[in-house]
Amino acid sequence: MVIGLTGAILAFREQILDALNPGVRNVAVQSAPVLTPQQFMLAAQQVKPHERVTSIILYDTPGSSARIGLAPAPGERKGETIYLNPYTGALLPELAYEGFFEWTEQLHRFLLLPRDPGKMVAGVLAFCLMGLALTGIYLRWPRRVWDWRTWLTFDVRMKGRSFLWGLHSVVGTWVMVVFMVFTLSGVYWAFDPIRDMADGWMGTLRPPRDAGATKPKGAKPPKAEPADLTQSWATFQQTAPNWQMAFLRLPERASAPLQILWVAKDAPHVRARSSMSINLQSGALLKNELYADKPLGARFQSTIYPLHLGTYFGVVGQLIVFIAALALPGFGITGWMLYLNRRKQKRIARAERAQFAASVPAGAAHDDPVLMAYASQTGQAERLALQSAAALQKAGVAVHVQSLEKLTPPQLGQYRRALFVASSFGEGEPPDSARRFSRLLHAAKAELQHMQYAVLALGDRNYVQFCGFGRTLDQRLAFMGAQPLHPIIEVDNGDAGALTRWGHALRGLMEGETADITLSAAADDSDYASWRLDGRTLLNPGSVGFPLYEVTLGGEIGAGWRPGALVDIWPGHYGPDVAPRRYSLASVPADGSLQLIVRQVRNEEGLGLASGWLTDQAALGDEVRVRLIANPSFDACAAEAPALYIGNGSGIAGLRSHLRARVLDGARRNWLVFGERQREHDAICAQEIEGWRAQGFLPELDLVYSRDVTGGGYVQDCLRDRADTVRAWVNDGAIIYVCGSLQGMAGGVDDALADILGRAQLEQLAEEGRYRRDVY
Template structure:
């Protein structure tokens, strides 16, 4: 976003500076001849008698000032630029606000860091933007590829998430080519190896410069004598009659040639430069290289900068680049809003799944279960499916809830009755999680005449393919012989009337009680009644002296009730802040047999206010021992494989130890000894959290494999994914022996790194198979 804003300013840097500095770089046109370079050099020496004139830039445009570059001071990269009146050589006022644009350019190119470090960061961001651009193209790839309206238009009457997605995806398509151009050119400049490789392809790779010999101390360099430019300028004008811009690089020594870079009036872009070398003593033309005669690679290389700033296409190109760069913050905002909405829906769906699991029917009461399948992109379809399933379950109906991500047509054929809640993505496409099922269902040859089904299709009527995937699913099921229990129900943006018809469909299927329960489930959410009052009993700082934020073990005591399984979650309601606060969720670090709820909580500081987080700040700092805490325990079957004697591998970092510790304590009660913990933190001296308990498990034989890595220690072993790669052979052996894998900790960095490491070690296909078999389970946040 910052690079986009600064780039938008830089796109019109020259025009903005000229508007803010009238009479500096352009003066009123006079009916008088323009001075020669020799006269400008003399005028500059009079204005700056102690400075050496290093360069002169002239434009063949009436009223354009001469730009004279002075040699930089020792240790500086650039010297001062002064402007001279083209008709009399008078010194013009200093160019104001140029310093701001220099700062803006450093921000754009280097993020105000040291040059080499800043190049690395900006180049990495360019790579990331390229990835976002290409994956965004993949995600919005429409079914009607050749319909330009699908690619380039959307209905502004859409609301909520549909409007955000339409704006985000369509605007992204408009600027996609410009973003690819931005990123490729940014990567080219940022990384020397990439630039050298590209220059090699283009035949423009320059040999490395030899280091200059050190100058003897105390010896002043000889003073350079002014060079007479008269004869050289006559030679230049004779050989370049159509010049538009001329850049004269004056030699430091009188015997050296004068270098002139120039752009013709009919040049394709501002960097289409020809060059001359002229003997300043005699005016003899030493070298004359026209742009048109340069190799193709050199001409391609010269277009990189004009393409990056848009000047290759004139003012139109600059406007396009300005708009595209200015759009980057907009994509950041809409992307973040889409992410937050998806996260909210998934959080609600998790709560609904926990409630559904808590109300499961007893074993033996699941004869002829109903399949409740869902295809969800943001979590809304999953939530509605779980609410419907919970309602049916309360009415005594056995229900199996399954995502289409893991369902296959043969599995579908095992049910007599199946209900589908299906959302659509983009222009009627299946959600990402349902693409595999849609493909398998299209190719399947199974007979489904014994299956009765109903489809609740979610969509937005402003899309051309309203509820497109729901229609596709309904038609394909009918084609395979399945019998509809009820005509497909379309839901336009959560339409309450459509959801009521879904309740009526359940009434016809399951009876009056089920329909009433369904209506209640689809219209209400979990409330405060699920929370119980617990007491803060103990608070222990686990990482004194750490460079990271404080990490505490929090102990709460209250009514255990029926207890919980390892890997369970707990919602803490920080109602001490008043109304309007959403609860905060943590992984439980204890098991029912401990008699207390234990959490491992890291303090969170808000970036803007630097204040502590609502729940974490209260639990770790503000609450007094003995204070009441409102708590709701949430089942987390996705992170619980149940009692098992199979080997288990536990991987995590930071406060993620909480979810792993509850499993390890349960394994001790089971007597399961083949456990492996791979855990990472910052420094062994300060961040070896729960070290006594971990070492005790190892001493008693419950941790035959233990890898503790500390990323900030010189010999700490890096990160958990690094330790995994070092122990790849052992990991493969454990997995071959049937090991379960549990990952708990931060989603950013750790979880992705662990997933990539596992894919490298055993292959992505096998890792997906482990996930489908329930042997690869994650609790990441």
């Protein structure tokens, strides 16, 4: 940040100094002729009689003062510079504020440390900036690499963390090239071995700094007799009539030649210097090396400093360098704010959990707690269980809340009263987190005659086995002798009437008069955020199946989401009779947007309510009400673990979010088995998948097309064909993810894996969280 700020100050150093010192380096233009170098040298000797003139810098620009360099005092590296009127030779005022800029330059180049250690520190920081810039580009690498808008624009209407990330990443991309120039040139100047190596490549290797030094340190060289520059200057003007700047280096001995470095008016940059050697006594030209005739390496070396300052491209280049340097402190600020935002989000506890953790009212009984157990796939059952527990606890009833994932039949037998909120998964199966408990309960021989229970079963009547797991649980508990407190209550898609009946059942456990209990499976309206429809792309043109679209939503990313997460979306003009629809997320927070892969559904009544609105009826820019939903049963595994991803159709959405996260984490042990209809029309996300393959992130890849003339088959068939590899990956600790249609694919994959691994091992993998499914 310090180097960036000082670099911005130094970007327009010359222009600022001229503005602060009118009449010093530039004077009013006169009709009189400009003095010659010989006249300037004599004028300097008059005003500084005890000093030796070492250099004269002249500009062909009218009104430009002559800059006279004097020999340094003993022990000093740099001598004084004085300015003379170009028409009279009069001494001009000392350049004010130059000391401030010299101090700023020392801070910029050496951080005010001694020269050699300061150079090394600055060089290390240049390497660090290079690492930050390159890793920043890697972290924001977009899926659409050739879309310039993805790289160089972001929605300024975003707020909070999304705005900060957009500003941080997009501005960083804008200044990336300039930062590379900063870092490479900084490293070049900071480390002598690197500079010598680079100079060797360019053919400009110079002798060591102290080579040929014979003068005692700190000794002032003997003063030479004044040389006559008249003939030498005439030779120069004849040889270089188009000169713009001339830098005359006066020799210490009159017998030595005069060295002149000069820049032509048509030079490509200010450091494009030609050189000339002239005999001081005769004015004869000894050497004339034009810039255009220099080797390519030497010409390239001369551009390093102008590129670093931006002067290579004139005032526009200086302005770009100024903005880029000033952005460095900005990146430090936005980066720190993003870090603080991440810390803040980690401290936010779930609202229901915080509510339930509130203090228990005085006088509550603790010797006979009620067990509130839940089996949840996407969090709805957990939400209702926590609401129910909070209502009981508020009435003075002690409650223990526990997921069936960790409950065992012996632990269940310790309670006298147990309430179950149970979701079903797929065609009436238990959620993955409850499979172990279901298996243990069916194998248990314990008697539960002492226990009373009630079951709230959650389901969807669109599935054949409506509330299948809840019904199975109710039947098993009754078979083991438990007494129902209330007949099983079945809830279809959050039906409010069924939840009211559950509230009445809860009131039966409370003593005395109690208020009505209000439960809701739906999220509060405050849980929904307003996003907008930013993009819609058809992924399978010409397919025999329903159209499949990638839908992009823009909005505030906030705390982000985990791979495998879900979203609830209200379709268009939502009302009390319209329920939100749930989709798997196909993107990760680093993409900067919510991306869905939506199959357009058609039936006798026309387009599907939500899919039709998202893929056809909504206009770009329309508001979309969105709620992010954690999906812990389909969450990402550790980066070091291998991962096998299996799916079909729109199930690529949930798999793609996982694979994108794995690529960002550098996890390479990934295997994708994906099925669709025809390769010609249904090669969904093919370019991205092939890119992962080429980069080494998909060492195993099987794409199966069921209706191709050559080949065909389904993903479950592919798994059976590669059974040995499946076993090897599982034995190596692989996590299996399945995402896609319940009918056909998910059941077929489950049967295939059971045949390959054995049903017992597959059940064990599910209980260990190594067999994770998101099917619909």
